[in-house]
Structure formats: structure tokens, C-alpha cells
Amino acid sequence: MSVNYNRDVEVFPVVKRILGKITGGDSFYQSPTDMGVNRAGFSIVDDGVTREASKQEILRRYFRYRCEYAMGFADRETVQRVELFMKDFVIRPEDRAVVKPAWEAARQGQALDKGNEGIFCGAAIELKDGTIITGNNSALMHASSSLVLHAIKHLADIPAKIKLLPDTITNSVRNLKTDILNERTVSLDLEETLIALSISATTNPAAQLAIEKLTELRNCEVHMTHIPTPGDEAGLRRLGVNLTSEPHFSTKNLFMP
Structure with a gap:
């Protein structure tokens, strides 16, 4: 499910005022991005585990897209994109x-x-x-x-x-x-x-x-x-x-x- 970013921008002033009334001070967030994506990093308590999980997800998608390409469900460009990710992060198939x-x-x-x-x-x-x-x-x-x-x-x-x-x-x-x-x-x-x-x-x-x-x-x-x-x-x-x-x-x- 995706949300139009313009709608986030439009409603953010309302959300900011609500948060200000709840906390009794200025809102900690200055934009929808600051309230959403920028907070994600603070939920990571073990960087090593997170990196390994991300690596394994790339590997699963690598095998999945190659199979989908072989069966005609995906195009070559999709496979090439995930192969570039593999090279960028120095990931090998046998790392699984x-x-x-x-x-x-x-x-x-x-x-x-x-x-x-x-x-x-x-x-x-x-x-x-x-x-x-x-x-x-x-x-x-x-x-x-x-x-x-x-x-x-x-x-x-x-x-x-x-x-x-x-x-x-x-x-x-x-x-x-x-x-x-x-x-x-x-x-x-x-x-x-x-x-x-x-x-x-x-x-x-x-x-x-x-x-x-x-x-x-x-x-x-x-x-x-x-x-x-x-x-x-x-x-x-x-x-x-x-x-x-x-x-x-x-x-x-x-x-x-």
C-alpha cells in the first residue's frame, strides 16, 4: 500500500499541532520524512544482525528473480538490477x-x-x-x-x-x-x-x-x-x-x- 506524499505534506501541519498539544511543547518532527523514514534508524539495536538480515533478503530475491526469469515471469533487467546489488555489497550466492x-x-x-x-x-x-x-x-x-x-x-x-x-x-x-x-x-x-x-x-x-x-x-x-x-x-x-x-x-x- 502506498500513500501520496503530497497528502502527507498537506496533513502534516495538523499532525504537528496535535503533537504539540499532547506534549505541551514544540513538535519533535519538522516534516513527514522526519516523522517517518528518518526515525527508522533509531529502531536498529543490533547493526550486525540487521546487515546480515538485509544481505539474506537480497540473496532470496536474487534466487527468486532468476527463477522467475527462467519461467518467463520477470525480465532480464530485473535480474541484472539484483545482480548489481550483489556486486555492490560483495554478496555471493554461497553466502546463504x-x-x-x-x-x-x-x-x-x-x-x-x-x-x-x-x-x-x-x-x-x-x-x-x-x-x-x-x-x-x-x-x-x-x-x-x-x-x-x-x-x-x-x-x-x-x-x-x-x-x-x-x-x-x-x-x-x-x-x-x-x-x-x-x-x-x-x-x-x-x-x-x-x-x-x-x-x-x-x-x-x-x-x-x-x-x-x-x-x-x-x-x-x-x-x-x-x-x-x-x-x-x-x-x-x-x-x-x-x-x-x-x-x-x-x-x-x-x-x-
């Missing part, structure tokens, strides 16, 4: 704590040939205690699905060897997607994974324990090496994480029916 771990997860997945259809996605999340958890995509699930499962297993202290999704459930979903819905891939996005996890929780206490930890992901920082699919983005948004991603598509099939 979850970026390098996500890159490493993608490279590790490629080294182990764990991707899906020739695409290797990595994802990383920074938990509230500063722990970094990673995940990558596979023929079974998307990188965001792997990431969330790894994160809640860590939070619930569930050993890595314990399966949260039994083969009976994953096979059932696989049959539904390929045999009935005629989809080309069986890899589960985050929304599908969360539904499968809730089904597993009816008979698997470990899955129930893991589900209870999902709320602890809210406001955590997440980065992905590829643009999330609609199912991944919706799931991450509902979990309340702060997501950024690289401007690479996670599928070779860009047709939108």
Missing part, C-alpha cells in the same frame, strides 16, 4: 548457508548415479540449531521429499536404517501412478510423500514420531538446485520453510496440459 550443501548433494547424487531420468537435484535445509541436512532425488522420490524425510528422522532421532515408508505403500503408489494414472515417472513429490507418510503412521510408530516433528521445520531455510515442481512447492509452502532455488528445471518435460 544452505546453498553449498545443496550443490554438494547434487554432485554426490550424480557421482552415485542416484538421480532420475538424467537429472540430479540436491536440496539442503538449515534446522533451528544450525544443523544442515541434505537430500537428493532418485527414481523413488524428489529431492524435497528426501530432504524432509531426512530432516524429521534427524529431529526424531530415528536411525537412518529404519524405513518410514514401507515397500507396500511405495509399491502401491507406484502402481497407481504408472498403471492407472499413466504417468511416466513414479518418483514421489513432497505432497505425495507426506500423504504416504501419514498412511504409514497408522501402523508404523516411527513414522508417527517423524510426523510430529514436521512442525519444527517451520521458518527453516531451504535451498534446492532445481525449480521445485508444483507438488514440491505446495508441500514446502505448507511446511512454512523459506525456500530458494536455482533457475534449473527438474524435468525435461516442460509441457503444461
